[in-house]
Amino acid sequence: MDRRLILVVVFLAIQIVLPVRYYAAKQDPFDERFAWRMFSEVRMLRCRPMYRQSGQPIALTARFHVAWINLARRGRGDVVAAMSKRLCDEAMGSPITLQLRCVRADASVVELSDPSVDQCAK
């Protein structure tokens, strides 16, 4: 087969299959990257990440750029996980908890994190 055709087939296969991962694997239903989902209900998700260290609220704007906080507000799982890891690394053994309450486009509420779980123990 012509080398160009091989490239075309590989490219098209990746582009057709990659979005399937969002619908089939659904590791993070709020991570729409590479799935060509636009103006979706997931985009309208509004979360409120509230971290606490030993019960005291953490001012996120002092620790992270607001761009990352905005991604956490959209429920982006691996960003939240990285933020939790960073806070744990800086906490020196103190427990860090996270309440991540989100409101969907249909006004239903979903809790994406258990606020009783120590993020650093995961």
Add this chain to the structure above:
Amino acid sequence: MRQISDWLAAVFVEFRVERERAVLFRFFFFMVVAVDAWLNIAHASRYGAGDFNVSHFAWLDAALPVPGRMAMTVMWMVQSVLAVRIALGAGTRWLPWILTTLYGTTYFISQIDSYQHHYLVFLALLILSSVRFDRRDPNVAGWPFRLLLAQISIMYLWAVVGKSNALWWDGSLLLQQAGSSELLVAVAKFFGMSIPVLCKVLAIGTVFVEIALAIAIHVRVLWPFVCAAGILFHAVIELAGFKIGLFSYFMIAIYLLLAPLVLSRRITTAWVPKWPSVSKNATLVSLVLALAVGAGCLLLVPLEGVVGVVIAVSFVAVVLQSEDGDAGTQPVLAQHASHAIACVVLLLLHVKTDVAFDYYRFLGGDSRRRADVKTAIFAYERTVEINPTYASAFRKLGDLYRLDGQLDRAREATRRANQLAPIGKPRQRGGQGSRR
């Protein structure tokens, strides 16, 4: 298997695009890439803040350092210069590969940029790097263009799949995201319908338009209609006020590939200059002149890392003075001129936009919030250099100087702030671009 291979060959390998269409598309698409790269710079301060980053792929986090704002600024400025050069048809053999690598780096290195249209542009650049614009055939071997159109179809069809839910079909999502748009209000009023009903009609219509475009884009005889429909569709999306960056402009540029041939010929015949061949001495003079003009323009842009940009693009200009041999050699004069023009365009972008002002303003705000006083002072000092009438920056400088123990400077900054905008009166905003 052989039948599939033959079919694929007929669809892709034998696909041809008239040179005029390819040139028109190339100009507009890469000019939008240049502008988009420039506009990204305003938000460069997000990168590396607090040494925190999450890239699009976990292996990238391990492989690359946390990107800093200066590195991102340099990469975007270089992208902008290279994109203008490609738009002008200079360096089309190797520059697209360099541009694609830089673009992919700046996109995938951080989830701060999760715009889907940037992902689409990366894929488009990757595909278009295989186009041999340097060859002078009247029809450009078009398998990359066919692949680009196939990618657009895939995007539309998956977008339709993503809209397969009740909230889209009843117009609720569109109402939430664009219900207050002036355009929608005006259209609803014109047709005498309520905005929720209009949103429902538009939501359903969008699905059918996307399906229709995904299919019709491959039917050559329909290209003039698809071109008009696609441009109109994305122009309406842009006018509806969705916050989607330059996505609509990229799509409009792509639809220019399908523009009527007579239009493409008329435009490109009028625009494309005929460059003469010149002597070796004149070549050296033109190179030196181009490098001097380029460096002069770039050094007037008050952004961090601009010296690095001058070095990078000058290096490219010197190394890529001519295309590969055989039929594709482009007059050296065109290469030099395009370098100079690209740098002039970058300077014009600086003059006409608030990017440099916003870069420092956002850097100052973020540094302040993270109690990085030194960086915040640096950022606000640059802000007032660009706009000496921005009272808010002087006020913040006063506070920051005070925190840093620079009391005389604090007094002077506060005095200046009160002079420009006494407490109780409306505050002034904006950089030099907004004064126009």
